[in-house]
Each structure stands twice: as structure tokens, then as C-alpha cells.
Amino acid sequence: xxxxxxxxxxxxxxxxxxxxxxxxxxxxxxxxxxxxxxxxxxxxxxxxxxxxxxxxxxxxxxxxxxxxxxxxxxxxxxxxxxxxxxxxxxxxxxxxxxxxxxxxxxxxxxxxxxxxxxxxxxxxxxxxxxxxxxxxxxxxxxxxxxxxxxxxxxxxxxxxxxxxxxxxxxxxxxxxxxxxxxxxxxxxxxxxxxxxxxxxxxxxxxxxxxxxxxxxxxxxxxxxxxxxxxxxxxxxxxxxxxxxxxxxxxxxxxxxxxxxxxxxxxxxxxxxxxxxxxxxxxxxxxxxxxxxxxxxxxxxxxxxxxxxxxxxxxxxxxxxxxxxxxxxxxxxxxxxxxxxxxxxxxxxxxxxxxxxxxxxxxxxxxxxxxxxxxxxxxxxxxxxxxxxxxxxxxxxxxxxxxxxxxxxxxxxxxxxxxxxxxxxxxxxxxxxxxxxxxxxxxxxxxxxxxxxxxxxxxxxxxxxxxxxxxxxxxxxxxxxxxxxxxxxxxxxxxxxxxxxxxxxxxxxxxxxxxxxxxxxxxxxxxxxxxxxxxxxxxxxxxxxxxxxxxxxxxxxxxxxxxxxxxxxxxxxxxxxxxxxxxxxxxxxxxxxxxxxxxxxxxxxxxxxxxxxxxxxxxxxxxxxxxxxxxxxxxxxxxxxxxxxxxxxxx
Numbered sequence: 113x114x115x116x117x118x119x120x121x122x123x124x125x126x127x128x129x130x131x132x133x134x135x136x137x138x139x140x141x142x143x144x145x146x147x148x149x150x151x152x153x154x155x156x157x158x159x160x161x162x163x164x165x166x167x168x169x170x171x172x173x174x175x176x177x178x179x180x181x182x183x184x185x186x187x188x189x190x191x192x193x194x195x196x197x198x199x200x201x202x203x204x205x206x207x208x209x210x211x212x213x214x215x216x217x218x219x220x221x222x223x224x225x226x227x228x229x230x231x232x233x234x235x236x237x238x239x240x241x242x243x244x245x246x247x248x249x250x251x252x253x254x255x256x257x258x259x260x261x262x263x264x265x266x267x268x269x270x271x272x273x274x275x276x277x278x279x280x281x282x283x284x285x286x287x288x289x290x291x292x293x294x295x296x297x298x299x300x301x302x303x304x305x306x307x308x309x310x311x312x313x314x315x316x317x318x319x320x321x322x323x324x325x326x327x328x329x330x331x332x333x334x335x336x337x338x339x340x341x342x343x344x345x346x347x348x349x350x351x352x353x354x355x356x357x358x359x360x361x362x363x364x365x366x367x368x369x370x371x372x373x374x375x376x377x378x379x380x381x382x383x384x385x386x387x388x389x390x391x392x393x394x395x396x397x398x399x400x401x402x403x404x405x406x407x408x409x410x411x412x413x414x415x416x417x418x419x420x421x422x423x424x425x426x427x428x429x430x431x432x433x434x435x436x437x438x439x440x441x442x443x444x445x446x447x448x449x450x451x452x453x454x455x456x457x458x459x460x461x462x463x464x465x466x467x468x469x470x471x472x473x474x475x476x477x478x479x480x481x482x483x484x485x486x487x488x489x490x491x492x493x494x495x496x497x498x499x500x501x502x503x504x505x506x507x508x509x510x511x512x513x514x515x516x517x518x519x520x521x522x523x524x525x526x527x528x529x530x531x532x533x534x535x536x537x538x539x540x541x542x543x544x545x546x547x548x549x550x551x552x553x554x555x556x557x558x559x560x561x562x563x564x565x566x567x568x569x570x571x572x573x574x575x576x577x578x579x580x581x582x583x584x585x586x587x588x589x590x591x592x593x594x595x596x597x598x599x600x601x602x603x604x605x606x607x608x609x610x611x612x613x614x615x616x617x618x619x620x621x622x623x624x625x626x627x628x629x630x631x632x633x634x635x636x637x638x639x640x641x642x643x644x645x646x647x648x649x650x651x652x653x654x655x656x657x658x659x660x661x662x663x664x665x666x667x668x669x670x671x672x673x674x675x676x677x678x679x680x681x682x683x684x685x686x687x688x689x690x691x692x693x694x695x696x697x698x699x700x701x702x703x704x705x706x707x708x709x710x711x712x713x714x715x716x717x718x719x720x721x722x723x724x725x726x727x728x729x730x731x732x733x734x735x736x737x738x739x740x741x742x743x744x745x746x747x748x749x750x751x752x753x754x755x756x757x758x759x760x761x762x
Contacts, residue, residue: 442512
């Protein structure tokens with residue numbers, strides 16, 4: 113039978129006729145509409161849908177809504193709310209910035225604040241207000257005489273056995289380095305970027321891996337009370353630093369004239385650090401109050417379901433977790449380079465624990481170009497979906513002084529052991545499993561056998577041994593040494609776990625910048641902590657690692673659902689089932705990556721260091737109570753694009 117096929121001319125005439133009919137119908141419809149009717153009619157017309165424009169504050173996936181009742185899913189939602197409130201509170205103009213500064217700190221901003229503000233804006237600072245770490249670090253020094261601070265900063269380097277370097281700025285230049293180290297050399301390259309804005313000063317820098325200052329709680333409270341008493345905003349404040357003050361390092365003098373302040377260093381190598389650290393804790397804290405139980409402490413930072421971290425800040429607080437981890441972390445159990453002091457001295461350091469009063473600056477590894485720590489996007493060319501469902505870590509046995517009988521108390525060794533399939537063959541751990549009768553709800557399962565799961569989903573091991581006495585031969589029959597894994601290999605895995613070494617880990621920024629997802633366990637604080645939100649930008653992990661399998665099974669999934677079991681499908685852990693949360697992992701990785709590009713740039717390090725040294729310069733100034741920026745910020749209205757009297761930018 114022959115099929116009818118209309119020719120092109122017929123189709124053209126048909127389309128033309130239909131178009132004329134549509135135009136004629138709409139013409140008569142509009143004739144009967146008033147002006148307001150026309151508007152309402154047009155509003156109802158279907159418009160072509162264009163791709164939604166997304167703001168930098170969001171992911172392309174849109175606002176996060178938990179897909180189930182898993183604690184991690186709920187914690188992600190809570191973290192998003194906290195982060196959004198943080199991001200919405202940013203000052204957008206100089207006027208807003210100085211107003212918020214005075215309201216928060218009870219003082220004028222320091223001299224040179226106007227120039228710093230413009231410097232920060234030119235470098236596209238994301239949050240002009242978030243320099244809380246600087247203010248916390250310097251606050252107690254308002255209780256110390258400026259001349260005493262200058263004396264300590266100028267002379268602490270003199271005893272080279274105490275691990276202190278000196279950096280000296282005169283006439284807007286770094287003119288001298290005392291007691292050289294690679295750390296001070298690297299820091300100088302950063303300071304040179306901003307030295308033109310700085311007054312004369314001496315900077316004492318920690319050359320050691322581990323933090324230094326532990327001021328007893330009662331002494332610190334007295335310092336903080338005195339700082340509160342000194343707060344004022346005099347209208348006649350001068351926006352300039354004092355010139356030619358005494359007490360800075362005299363380059364022509366030999367020193368050792370008995371006039372140097374004693375910083376009070378004492379050796380504590382290889383000793384349990386909590387004995388020293390707990391003196392800086394409140395008397396009622398878990399670290400000092402023997403009547404407080406572990407369960408009470410855990411309730412403040414940890415979910416009883418699955419053990420996941422709910423408060424990352426408290427999970428790294430020795431006053432809260434110290435008694436539980438003092439025998440489980442190398443630095444706490446047998447630190448290798450511990451030379452502390454109980455005196456409040458102005459020493460700059462790359463990291464510290466919550467009980468320390470060192471002055472934090474951005475770690476040299478984040479500033480110094482080193483292929484072991486620098487992120488290179490060319491080495492991270494796989495999409496999330498193409499990466500392996502695996503957690504990877506490589507490192508050496510650093511972390512503390514190791515002997516044959518104590519290595520199992522070191523944090524890195526415990527990490528390698530807890531995911532070793534042979535070690536875990538006959539052991540059980542806790543995870544969360546979906547309730548068969550309530551899909552989307554979870555309960556603890558304490559008899560999960562992780563050996564096979566660890567074999568399939570982790571790649572964690574040592575690349576070498578170090579820090580052993582008399583040598584590391586006792587590891588020969590304990591750990592199999594693995595090949596090194598440069599970043600290109602690590603970035604092929606979805607989860608990148610980061611743990612402490614002797615102190616902080618210099619890989620953290622690269623992990624956050626990557627397309628993989630960072631998992632962090634640490635006791636150390638760094639300059640950037642207030643900018644990073646756990647469960648928004650990274651996954652926090654307990655320093656005991658008792659939540660590691662809860663984390664792994666959440667992102668990678670495990671087992672078969674109750675429906676599948678009824679169909680005859682089974683596995684070695686028949687009671688365990690948790691669906692894979694791959695979309696949540698991808699979201700966290702993307703959010704961490706986007707955020708790192710905004711707040712952890714080398715520009716951000718310059719901005720932070722500039723602000724830190726401005727605030728420090730005021731602390732050491734004899735006239736610190738009478739100097740500062742006293743204006744209302746309106747002189748930068750045009751710079752900020754302000755268009756109304758309230759200081760709101762256009």
C-alpha cells in the first residue's frame with residue numbers, strides 16, 4: 113500500500129495558515145483588554161526557561177536539603193545555616209567595618225587601618241571582618257607593658273638552644289634576621305611584601321615544630337580582665353605609630369648585659385603534655401576535674417549515634433578531650449621538641465593547641481612553593497564521579513618520640529592500624545545502619561566487621577620510619593612500607609584524610625582546593641580555622657578515629673537493604689545497610705574547593721599577615737591607648753561606592 117507523503121510546499125502553506133490564525137486570535141484578544149489586563153495577561157504567558165544564574169555563595173546544586181535522618185546529613189544542613197549567617201554578616205564598606213570593629217573590640221582600629229582596608233579590598237578579601245584569631249591571640253598582651261613586650265621580642269633569639277628566631281624591621285624594611293632557620297627565611301619573604309606599611313618592630317618566631325606558651329588559667333584570666341579595663345575609644349586618637357621607641361634590638365650592642373627579660377623556657381621533651389597543658393584549663397574542665405566523666409565530655413562535641421563530631425572546635429580542645437587522647441597522640445604522649453614557658457611572651461608560631469598563647473601566623477608551607485604541598489589543578493583532572501570510592505593517606509612515622517613499647521600510642525600508627533584489614537580481621541567497630549522498619553532513620557550497630565570493607569575502600573600506609581630510639585627496626589615486622597603517593601595519585605581517590613605529624617599538616621590547603629573531599633583529625637589550631645566550617649567545607653573526624661567507619665560507610669555505602677535481603681541477597685555483615693551518599697560527598701568537596709579559592713589564597717595570607725603586624729605594632733607601642741583610627745569611615749564612601757547616608761554600597 114502506498115504511503116501518503118506531503119510535499120514541502122504543502123507543509124509551508126499549512127504552517128503559514130496556522131501562524132496567521134494565531135496572530136489574528138491574539139489581536140482580537142488584546143483589543144478587549146485594558147492596560148492592567150494586558151500586564152496580567154503577559155505575566156501569564158509562558159516564557160522560555162534559561163539556566164538559573166547561581167551566586168558564588170551557593171553550589172550549582174542549589175540549597176542543601178537532607179535526604180534522610182543520618183546525623184551527617186543533618187549536620188551538613190546545620191553547618192550550611194551557620195555558614196550562611198556568617199557570610200550574610202560581612203561588612204561591605206569601610207564605614208561598616210570600623211563601626212563593627214569598635215562595637216566588637218571596644219577600641220579604635222589601629223593606625224594604618226585605612227591603608228590596610230584598601231589593600232585588602234584590592235586583593236578581593238571575602239570577609240573584611242574575620243580576623244578573630246588575631247584579636248584573640250593579641251588580647252592578653254594589653255595587660256603586659258609595651259616595653260616588656262619589645263624587650264622579649266628583641267632578645268628571645270639570643271639563646272640558640274631555645275628554638276627562637278628573630279626578624280627585625282627598620283625604616284619599612286627587613287634589615288636583619290637572627291638565629292636563621294628555613295622558617296624565618298620563608299616568613300621574611302612574606303613580610304617583605306608588606307614591610308612598606310609597617311613601623312619598626314622586632315618579631316620573635318618559633319623555630320620548633322611544636323607550640324610554646326602555656327599560661328596558667330588564673331594568670332590568663334587576670335590578663336583578660338585587665339584588657340577589658342583598658343578598652344576605650346578616645347576621639348583625639350592619633351592615626352600614627354610612635355617613632356624611635358627604646359627597647360628595640362640594638363644592632364651594635366653585644367647583649368648579655370643582664371637587661372634582657374627572661375622568657376622562662378624549660379625543657380619538657382618526651383613528657384606527657386597534658387601535665388603542662390591542663391594548667392591553662394578552667395578548674396571545672398574535664399582536664400582538671402576528675403569528677404567529670406568521659407560521657408559528659410563527649411556529649412559536648414560528639415553524637416552518640418555513630419560517634420560523629422558535632423562540634424569540631426571542642427573536639428580539638430584539650431580541656432575537653434585531653435584525658436581521653438593523652439595516651440593516643442604522639443605530641444601529647446611523647447612530644448619530641450617541647451620547650452614551653454608559663455610566661456606570656458610574644459612568640460609567633462604556625463600552630464598551637466587551644467591552651468597555648470602563641471601568636472598564630474599563616475604557616476610557611478602554605479606560603480612557600482613546594483610541590484609536596486602546593487595544589488596543581490593539572491594533577492587533579494578527574495571529576496568526582498571518576499574518582500575511586502576510597503580514602504587515602506601517606507606519611508612517615510612522625511608525631512612523637514617512639515620506642516619499642518610506645519609506638520601504638522602514636523596517632524599516625526593508630527590510623528594505619530585501624531584500617532589494616534589483617535589487623536582488623538577479628539575486630540568489630542561501631543557504625544550506623546538503616547533501621548529496617550524505618551528507611552532513612554539510623555541506629556548504632558556495634559558489631560560491624562570492617563576488615564573486607566577497609567581492604568576495598570582504604571589505601572593508607574607509611575612510606576618510611578623516623579623519630580625512633582635507638583632506631584626504627586622494631587617496625588620491621590609491624591608495618592609494610594608503601595610506595596609514596598604524590599598528589600596526582602592521591603587525587604584519584606574521593607576522600608583525602610589529613611592527620612597531625614609532629615604538629616600541623618601542611619597538606620591541608622591543597623586537600624581543600626582539590627576536587628576530592630578532605631577529612632580532618634587534629635588537635636592543632638591554625639590561622640584559618642574561623643573561616644572553615646566543618647560539615648560545610650570538610651569532614652571532621654575524632655582524634656581517636658572511632659568514627660572513621662561511620663564516615664566511610666556514609667559516603668561509600670554498605671550492604672543490602674531489607675527488601676534485597678528478602679530477595680535472597682546477603683553479605684558478611686547481614687545486619688548492616690547504609691545507602692551510598694555520593695551526592696553529599698560531591699557537594700562537600702565542591703563547597704570546600706570553591707571556598708578555599710576565596711579565603712585561603714596567597715593574597716589572603718598577605719592580607720592576614722599585614723593586619724596581624726598592624727595590630728601587633730600597636731600592642732608594642734608606648735602610646736597604644738592614645739593611637740588608632742578615630743574617623744567614621746566616610747572618607748572612603750566614594751571608594752566603596754556608597755550612595756546613601758547609611759553607608760550602603762550601590
